[in-house]
Amino acid sequence: MTLRRRFALVAAAAVAVAIVLASGIVYVVVRGELRGRLDDELRAAGGTESNVRIALGDSPLGGGAARGGPDAPGAPGGPDQPRVARPDGPGAPGTLHQRVIVPKDALGLETAYVAVIGADGERLWPLPGSGAADLPVTAATRAVASGGRDAFFSDATVDGTAVRLYTTATARFPGFALQIARPLTEIDRTLDRLALVLVFVSAGGIALAAALGRVVARTALRPVGRLTSAVEHVGETGDLSRRIDVAAHRPGADEDEIGRLARSFNVMLSALEASVGRQRQLVADASHELRTPLTSLRTNIEVLALPATLPEEERRRLLADVVEQLDELAGLVGDLVELAREEEPEASVEDVRLDQLVAAAVERARRRAGAPLFAAELVPCLARGVPSRLDRAVTNLLDNAAKWSPPGAEVAVALELDEAERRAFLSVRDHGPGIAAEDLPHVFERFYRAPGARGMPGSGLGLAIVRQVAELHGGGASAAVAPGGGALLRLELPAEAACAEDLPAGAATPPRSAPPVASPPAPPAPAASGARDAGGGTSTRAG
Incomplete structure (x- = not known):
């Protein structure tokens, strides 16, 4: 896999993680906001409990119209109000029973489930068998009715529908708990649409990030491509004069990491070119320096190899030349060895x-x-x-x-x-x-x-x-x-x-x-020999 593709994949992965996290946060925040609003509505509805009335039931002695009895106009259970009796009927002679009246839309919620629960857990509204939905009654519900617990929210399921349930005590009528529930259908539908939108937005964002990452990688790595081409060119042709000018393609790019890499590469090429140039100069100089003493040395040896007709004085002079030329060669080799010793x-x-x-x-x-x-x-x-x-x-x-x-x-x-x-x-x-x-x-x-x-x-x-x-x-x-x-x-x-x-x-x-x-006068030097110090040191005016 190329570096450009890896760069694009890394960018896409990073954006994907960020988008997923952001989408999750958005989903949780919106869900909390919607449910919070629903809780506020349920809490406000619970505050209208004055529309829920508790009336005295009929007594065997009559007098139901007295003291706001059920026969009185406008009274609970009167002619203009629905009457709900306890499931056990009017009660035994000589006793009173309570009747719960919940007028239609009494709580201001059109799609609400309402129930009134007594402290003993008995459902007073709606009546069993009335066909109305039953809200769950738990120990916590009874505790609220008896005053042993504060109001609370909970999730429940009524007839297969998820609802948000609010249970609170009735301040005007102690010993009762009012349950109000609303379906979560609309909220769930809204959250489903939001989740679908987030999925499509996330997918599009990830795809866009991958595309932009590839474009950015291509742009950012273009100097690296030129460096690679330069290296390949040098490797194939041996041309060390090639240089990379990053600033010519991207003004100001010579200050970033790619620019520093290009400068380092150019410095390396310059040093390598100079080194190769010095090596070539060394070969040229060494061949020049070695050619003369070697030629002279060979000539002198060939002359010495002639028959013994060579005068003794000439023989001694040639032998001295040979020794001096050997010293010169040894000195040159010593200089090269000395320069090769780079250690401290x-x-x-x-x-x-x-x-x-x-x-x-x-x-x-x-x-x-x-x-x-x-x-x-x-x-x-x-x-x-x-x-x-x-x-x-x-x-x-x-x-x-x-x-x-x-x-x-x-x-x-x-x-x-x-x-x-x-x-x-x-x-x-x-x-x-x-x-x-x-x-x-x-x-x-x-x-x-x-x-x-x-x-x-x-x-x-x-x-x-x-x-x-x-x-x-x-x-x-x-x-x-x-x-x-x-x-x-x-x-x-x-x-x-x-x-x-x-x-x-x-x-x-x-x-x-x-x-x-003053030094002693120098004897005549052989024509073929070169002047060198006894220690083998090489001398030159400029080098």
Whole structure:
């Protein structure tokens, strides 16, 4: 089942539950209102009990007309009123009996059932056998007649008809209970019509909700469909340049969840495209870097494989070339392995005297053949990190400066400490050609080499290693154009001031500054070899 269909079904189910609940509430409220009105009518009818009269029956002594006897005009049982006798007849001689008179429409209800019940439960109206409907007499009815209970409502069935029954005491004539009932036929008919209407309205509402849910789902999920198409397109064609512009189809939609998903997808595609681009650049750079030493290496080996007529001096030179080219290949492989190590430094983390580490790296750079003059200004400071990786980053910075500095030029190395921020800053400044403005944002990117540096030795990985080491240690790296020309590269690391206790036993604090020292003259380099540092670090001006 598609997400769109599930969305529509969920919307329809939610609306169905709401409609069913609302319909049930409406039905219950209307039913209560109708029955409440009927109860009010029955209660009002019970208040007209003055029209129900209790008269004295005939006595064996006569005198029925006296004191409002039955023969008196207008009296109960008189000529103008119906007379109802007790079922046992006029009674024994010398006794009185009661007669109940309920005139027609006496209670103002045309379709009402009326009964008068005595405290002993005897029905005084209507008479048994009169053909009138009998209302049920219960213990509660007798209790009302005797004054032991208040009036009450109840449901009953009379001759197969559901009725609403109201039982109340007659205030004027104690010892009697008046029962008034009306059929529920009209109310039930009204409720049946209401239930039918609610069923049709609910069904229509659910169907409409399902249709609207499908429309809303189609509209809301349209960007998801475009995302799906984009993913399928990328998977089928490998084209990573495709992007999803949600705002172009729905203004303001880039702020909702679908818009965020589209932006995340675009960011992912951009990162993937950049990664693939760097990989392709790596392949191109690696093939370029490997082609030259491998070709030279093969040529030298083929020459060495010739008969022994090769002069000894030439043989030694070729062997030196082979060794240097192997070192260059090993350095390139080492750079690639170093960049592949993305994990945080943990196992060999220790306190490192940055000033001593930089001083040692500068001393190695001075001894390297063909190195320029190095001037160091170092402040004692202590950092927490992996010594080998920090040394690799510092060495790469120095090698990069040495590669681009002209003969006899000075490379200024400065290590400063911001005690308030607890940060150390290593600056390496050369007097080379500098860095073009368009290359500054990319000099620390992996596999990046400026167009002018593609003919130089190196793979464009040295400065990328510097940035990676800095970031893994909680720092950073930056590049700028130095005042007066040249490049200024900076390495930033968390650090603090070094105390005397931080020095190893028997070691002296390195000098805060060291004068420039010229390197020994470099011997002639083989034509087929490329310049690389002894540690295998790759150097490049922009990469």
